[in-house]
Amino acid sequence: MQMQQQLGRTHPHGGQQVLRGHQAHLSLNSHVSCRSGRLRTAAVAGNQSFRVFSPSKINLFLRIMRRREDGFHDLASLFHVIDLGDDMAFELLPETASKDVLVCSDPSIPSDERNLVIKALNLYRRKTGSSRHLRVNLCKIVPHGAGLGGGSGNAATTLWAVNQLVGGPATDLELLQWSGEIGSDISVFFSLGAAYCTGRGEVVEDVASPLPLTTPLLLVKPPVGLSTPMIFKSLDLGRRSTADPRALLNSMTQAGAQGQALSQELCVNDLEQPAFDNLPELAQLKARLQGEGKGLSAVFMTGSGSTIVGVGSDVPPAFLAEAQHQDLFVSPARLITREPGTWYKPSGFWASAAKTATMASMK
Numbered sequence: 001m002q003m004q005q006q007l008g009r010t011h012p013h014g015g016q017q018v019l020r021g022h023q024a025h026l027s028l029n030s031h032v033s034c035r036s037g038r039l040r041t042a043a044v045a046g047n048q049s050f051r052v053f054s055p056s057k058i059n060l061f062l063r064i065m066r067r068r069e070d071g072f073h074d075l076a077s078l079f080h081v082i083d084l085g086d087d088m089a090f091e092l093l094p095e096t097a098s099k100d101v102l103v104c105s106d107p108s109i110p111s112d113e114r115n116l117v118i119k120a121l122n123l124y125r126r127k128t129g130s131s132r133h134l135r136v137n138l139c140k141i142v143p144h145g146a147g148l149g150g151g152s153g154n155a156a157t158t159l160w161a162v163n164q165l166v167g168g169p170a171t172d173l174e175l176l177q178w179s180g181e182i183g184s185d186i187s188v189f190f191s192l193g194a195a196y197c198t199g200r201g202e203v204v205e206d207v208a209s210p211l212p213l214t215t216p217l218l219l220v221k222p223p224v225g226l227s228t229p230m231i232f233k234s235l236d237l238g239r240r241s242t243a244d245p246r247a248l249l250n251s252m253t254q255a256g257a258q259g260q261a262l263s264q265e266l267c268v269n270d271l272e273q274p275a276f277d278n279l280p281e282l283a284q285l286k287a288r289l290q291g292e293g294k295g296l297s298a299v300f301m302t303g304s305g306s307t308i309v310g311v312g313s314d315v316p317p318a319f320l321a322e323a324q325h326q327d328l329f330v331s332p333a334r335l336i337t338r339e340p341g342t343w344y345k346p347s348g349f350w351a352s353a354a355k356t357a358t359m360a361s362m363k
Helices: 116-128 150-165 172-179 186-190 228-233 245-257 272-278 280-292 349-361
Strands: 006-010 016-020 049-067 073-092 101-104 134-139 194-198 203-206 217-221 298-301 308-311 329-333
Touching: 049 150, 049 186, 049 245, 073 150, 073 186, 073 245, 073 329, 116 134, 116 150, 116 172, 134 150, 150 172, 150 186, 172 186, 186 194, 186 203, 217 280, 228 272, 272 280, 272 298, 280 298, 280 308
Parallel strands: 101 134
Antiparallel strands: 006 016, 016 329, 049 073, 073 134, 073 194, 194 203, 217 308, 217 329, 298 308
């Protein structure tokens, strides 16, 4: 067995979209078998185990409103869940079990109480009085230190999954409210996919998707991650945008409803300043994507970085094939939503694109 150096996704026009970089490499020493295909959510009634998709997110805009007295920051942001995600498998352990077991494909990620998955299970037991423990297999695809909320998505998926496995005593609203105790971004995944979030990010307002779910996205992340506490510590409040976040939301929604491309001026992220100050090459990457990314109507950093998002095309610009960029994480993505009472599923775009490309090649 040979380690994959690249994980490809088939583009509908016949080429390969590349998911690559050190974050995409799967450990040969892992006890988790990561499949190349997505694991579909299984019915859970009467089952003691099932598999489920764990999505990530992007911030279409992110305003930092103020620094609070407790040291945290109030924000106003339009979050949207995307189909770049991890695969998770959950199994109820015997009732005599006294400890959760987390096995992860990435050996650099802790599997003890430092991991949000374990924190979510502890939180659930504390809130519901449940005594059950789980075995969780986590196949990591979403890079960490990326501003994509991969760990937060894992925590939200865990809360939803354990609730299903023990009979669903908690509502989604309760899971959302509880999740704020262990992380600020977790609650967004209990929206229906698009959410205007305020407070520390835990105040969630469901909104309509401002863009068609078929809108192509391109994610590009350098190998260096950024620490969220460091970014907030480096934030210069005097260099923030003055844009009104509600006006950004309304303009973005109106433009989408009229079929207009997402405008660069609407994709404000106040955390770009500290991120670019700490990692100047990230600003250079954004500038090159803006200048050389064909079809990209907007290019911006998501969250606290270090992922740059391009909107309007998922075709990597030619410069990303240069030798000095071979360690970048590059992936296409799509926006996704969910129905009430269900969890997120992959968009299905990649499977249908592969089928289309295969049929075309047979003609």
